[in-house]
Amino acid sequence: MSAAIVELDAVTVAYRERRALLDITLSIAAGERVALIGPNGAGKSTLLAVATGLLRPAEGRVRLTGEPVEGLDRLDVARRLAVVPGAANLPFATRVEEVVALGRLPHEDPFRGARPADRAAIAAAIERVGVGHLLGRDARELSLGERQLVLIALAVAQSAPVLILDEPTVHLDLRHQVGAMELLVDLNERDGTTIIAVLHDLALAAHFFPRLVLLDGGRIVADGSAAEVLTPDRIREVFGVDPSFVRLPVGAA
Amino acid sequence: MTTRGGTLTTARPRVGRLGSVRDRPVLLVGLGFVALLVALVLGVGVGSVTIDPADTIAILAHRFLGLDIPQTWTDATETIVVELRLPRILTAMLVGCALAVAGATFQGLLRNPLADPYVLGTASGAALGAAIAVLIPVRFVILEFGLIQGLAFIGALASITVVYKLSRNSGLAPLTSLLLTGYAVGSLLAAALAMAMYLSGAALRQIFTYLLGSFDAATWPRFLATLPIILIASIAIMLRARSLNGLLLGEQAAAHLGVDVRRERRILLALASLVTAAAVAISGLIGFVGLVVPHVVRLLVGPSARLVLPLSAIGGAALLAYADIIARLAGGIPVGVVTAILGAPFFLVILRRARTGYEV
Numbered sequence: 001m002s003a004a005i006v007e008l009d010a011v012t013v014a015y016r017e018r019r020a021l022l023d024i025t026l027s028i029a030a031g032e033r034v035a036l037i038g039p040n041g042a043g044k045s046t047l048l049a050v051a052t053g054l055l056r057p058a059e060g061r062v063r064l065t066g067e068p069v070e071g072l073d074r075l076d077v078a079r080r081l082a083v084v085p086g087a088a089n090l091p092f093a094t095r096v097e098e099v100v101a102l103g104r105l106p107h108e109d110p111f112r113g114a115r116p117a118d119r120a121a122i123a124a125a126i127e128r129v130g131v132g133h134l135l136g137r138d139a140r141e142l143s144l145g146e147r148q149l150v151l152i153a154l155a156v157a158q159s160a161p162v163l164i165l166d167e168p169t170v171h172l173d174l175r176h177q178v179g180a181m182e183l184l185v186d187l188n189e190r191d192g193t194t195i196i197a198v199l200h201d202l203a204l205a206a207h208f209f210p211r212l213v214l215l216d217g218g219r220i221v222a223d224g225s226a227a228e229v230l231t232p233d234r235i236r237e238v239f240g241v242d243p244s245f246v247r248l249p250v251g252a253a
Numbered sequence: 254m255t256t257r258g259g260t261l262t263t264a265r266p267r268v269g270r271l272g273s274v275r276d277r278p279v280l281l282v283g284l285g286f287v288a289l290l291v292a293l294v295l296g297v298g299v300g301s302v303t304i305d306p307a308d309t310i311a312i313l314a315h316r317f318l319g320l321d322i323p324q325t326w327t328d329a330t331e332t333i334v335v336e337l338r339l340p341r342i343l344t345a346m347l348v349g350c351a352l353a354v355a356g357a358t359f360q361g362l363l364r365n366p367l368a369d370p371y372v373l374g375t376a377s378g379a380a381l382g383a384a385i386a387v388l389i390p391v392r393f394v395i396l397e398f399g400l401i402q403g404l405a406f407i408g409a410l411a412s413i414t415v416v417y418k419l420s421r422n423s424g425l426a427p428l429t430s431l432l433l434t435g436y437a438v439g440s441l442l443a444a445a446l447a448m449a450m451y452l453s454g455a456a457l458r459q460i461f462t463y464l465l466g467s468f469d470a471a472t473w474p475r476f477l478a479t480l481p482i483i484l485i486a487s488i489a490i491m492l493r494a495r496s497l498n499g500l501l502l503g504e505q506a507a508a509h510l511g512v513d514v515r516r517e518r519r520i521l522l523a524l525a526s527l528v529t530a531a532a533v534a535i536s537g538l539i540g541f542v543g544l545v546v547p548h549v550v551r552l553l554v555g556p557s558a559r560l561v562l563p564l565s566a567i568g569g570a571a572l573l574a575y576a577d578i579i580a581r582l583a584g585g586i587p588v589g590v591v592t593a594i595l596g597a598p599f600f601l602v603i604l605r606r607a608r609t610g611y612e613v
Contacts (some may be wrong), residue, residue: 054508078511085506091364092556094501101557105499106511110492113559158510 003066005030005162005194006051006081011060013046013218020046021057022218030161033188033195035205037229038215039239044198045166047215051196052164053077065161078106082158084165085151088139096134096142096150100126103157125157129183144171152180156187163187165197169204177201181208206230206248214238278560281553285567289346292574296342297334299578304330304338313339336473344471344479344535345577345588346570349542351483351532353569356543357550357561358490358525361497362518363428369544370529373435373522374412377442379533382408383463384449387456401463402475402534409530412442417522427518428504465587466539468577475535482531486524487566493521497558541592542569545600572596 006028013021021043028034036044049055050062053069062069064080072080088099103125104118114122126132131149134142139150148171155163163184169177181204187193199205205212206226214222214229216238222229232243239246297313298304312334314320355370363372370376382404389400420427420434450460462469496517499507504514529543546569547561554560576591583591 052509054505074508074513075511078509081509083506083509085502085509088502088506089364090501090556091360091366092501092551094556098555098557099502102498102502102510105495108495110495113494 003030004028004063005032005065006196007061007063007066008047008051009061009063011050011057011062013043013050013055013057019218021050024060024218024220026213026220026223028194028196030194031188031192032211033184033209034197034211034213035209036196036198036213036215037200037202037205038221042215043218044215046218048083048164048166048196048198052081052083075106078158078160080160081162081164082155082160084155084163084168086166088147088151090140093138093140096131096137096139097122097126099139099150100131100153100157103154103159106158106160121159122157125153128187129153129156130179145173145176148172149176149180152183161192162194162196165195167198167200169199169201177204184208202230202235202246203248278554278564281564282567285564285571288571289567289574292346292571292578293342296345296574296578297338299581300333300338302330302333304334309334340473340476341468341471342574342577344476345468345573347476347480347483348468348532348536348539349546349569349571349573349576350487350566351528351569352539352543352573353546353565354487354490354562355525355529355532356569357547357558357565358497358521358528359543360547361500361558361561362521362525363432364500364503365428365432366548367544368432369540370525370532371439371538371540371543373431373526374416374439374442375409375526375529376533376538377439377446378412379405379409379530380460380464380538381442381446381449382406382411383537384446384453384460387459387463388449388453399470399475402470405463405537406530406534409533410526412438413522413526413530417519462587463537466537466589467580467587468536469585471535479531479535483528486527486531487562490521490524490528491559491562493517493524494558494562496521497562498556501556537589539573539589539592541589541596542572545596546572549600 004027008024008026011021011024012019024047036047038044046055050057053062053072056070064072064077069077082103090099101114101118101122104114104121107118108114126135129149129152131146131153134146134150139147142150148168152165152168155165165184169180172180184195184197185208188195197209210225212222212224212226212229213220214234221238222234226248230246230248235241235243235246294306294309297309298306308326308330311322312326312331315322315324316335352370356368359368359370359372360366383401386400386404416431416435416438419438420430423430423434425433450457453460496507496512499510499512500514502510508514547565550561550564550568554564572592573588576595577588579595580586580588580591
């Protein structure tokens with residue numbers, strides 16, 4: 001396995017009284033595909049906020065490609081990590097291709113704007129995510145699922161070595177959920193993009209991700225393959241549901 | 254995506270009739286400059302003494318391009334053109350450019366289509382400054398400005414500074430806090446202004462004239478004092494187009510796209526306020542331009558600040574130049590009244606024709 005690309009070292013985050021993350025140590029190597037799972041409020045999104053430098057931990061350290069994240073400015077971070085936006089609450093009518101083009105902002109020349117390389121990356125991302133049929137439409141008129149695909153295309157156009165997604169499948173129908181997962185696998189295996197995704201669907205996580213990190217109450221309670229992490233006891237304990245509700249692919253659990 | 258086909262959506266791109274120019278911003282820039290040149294000649298010609306466009310062009314070519322043209326006009330005509338009409342029409346263009354750029358910036362920064370250059374209290378601050386200048390008995394000059402212009406400039410900058418500082422101590426989200434603080438401070442200043450006007454007696458008309466906005470007070474020194482402020486700040490804003498583009502998706506997404514949101518917000522707010530303050534100082538409060546021009550430009554070329562800012566600058570300049578020409582033709586009614594009377598129906602037509610799901 002190659003060098004660590006995202007590292008959290010004894011990270012603790014507290015919001016006022018509540019501890020959101022407790023002594024998290026996590027190392028993700030370049031080229032890995034990791035799903036963060038856990039119940040609501042487990043600290044998954046907080047972990048992403050810390051890893052992307054948006055949130056300064058109370059204790060501990062975060063390193064991206066070996067460099068402390070607090071020493072990097074936002075542009076440095078944006079060239080290393082692409083984060084699929086959680087929502088696109090656009091104030092003005094914006095065409096789909098214009099939304100995807102925003103992914104090139106970290107690479108754009110401040111004077112000349114988009115160059116041919118940027119336009120090529122935008123076209124490639126549109127093609128790869130399969131949103132070509134949406135071109136020309138106002139992104140605000142799209143369904144939530146379509147919008148989600150457009151935002152994934154934006155992050156793909158950003159062409160960073162790490163792609164981070166926070167619940168990328170919530171608004172997608174089953175076909176598009178599987179499609180999105182296959183896209184992530186393809187980006188990971190063909191391009192070597194490191195994928196870190198928060199997922200609620202344990203079956204998708206187990207099927208498409210070789211490494212699962214289970215959080216609960218701000219701590220990492222399990223880290224490993226689906227078979228190692230998603231044991232019936234742990235599902236009962238962490239999610240508080242009967243494990244038979246969770247249908248996992250053969251081989252896991 | 255690696256799944257089969259993309260037949261989820263059957264609707265083909267619904268591109269508005271306005272969509273045809275969308276991919277040709279250069280054409281719009283060209284049209285804008287032609288409109289500005291025509292406005293320049295018309296603007297110099299229109300007034301109590303009508304000046305022939307040929308004479309206007311000859312005088313301008315003679316004086317500013319150094320062309321050796323035999324003088325077919327009187328010296329009085331040349332004085333009117335060079336000393337009165339030219340600074341006036343250029344001031345109208347400069348102010349229009351400033352208001353439209355500031356409006357586009359505030360709309361993008363606050364992520365609010367209803368924002369205009371005055372949204373954060375600059376207008377009330379400037380108006381109060383102007384009213385104080387009218388009411389106090391002493392006279393002095395600030396930065397080549399008269400006292401009214403000087404205090405209006407200071408009032409605008411002071412009010413936005415107060416709004417920014419106060420907004421930072423609130424527990425609300427930064428944008429909400431800015432807007433609400435701006436509204437509160439603006440209301441307070443407006444009340445103070447109303448009080449000043451109530452007590453002003455004979456000076457009321459002078460204050461009122463300022464509030465309605467006009468270019469009657471335009472002179473070369475005032476134009477030249479404002480020009481660098483507006484020009485430099487506007488260019489500085491345009492060089493930060495990337496930040497405004499990132500903010501289209503929201504502050505968090507902007508941060509992930511490499512925008513240092515807090516820093517950029519502070520800088521853009523300062524620059525747009527400076528531009529607004531300079532504009533209101535020389536022209537008074539002219540509404541509508543800053544709100545509407547950026548929207549019309551967005552309908553034509555999309556929301557990218559890289560296009561919206563320069564095209565708004567040209568569009569705002571043209572709009573105010575023609576509005577001032579019409580105001581003078583109509584016997585000197587306030588130019589702010591013209592922008593609203595002509596601009597509002599035009600904007601409504603544009604909104605009706607836009608097929609791109611435009612909503613505020």
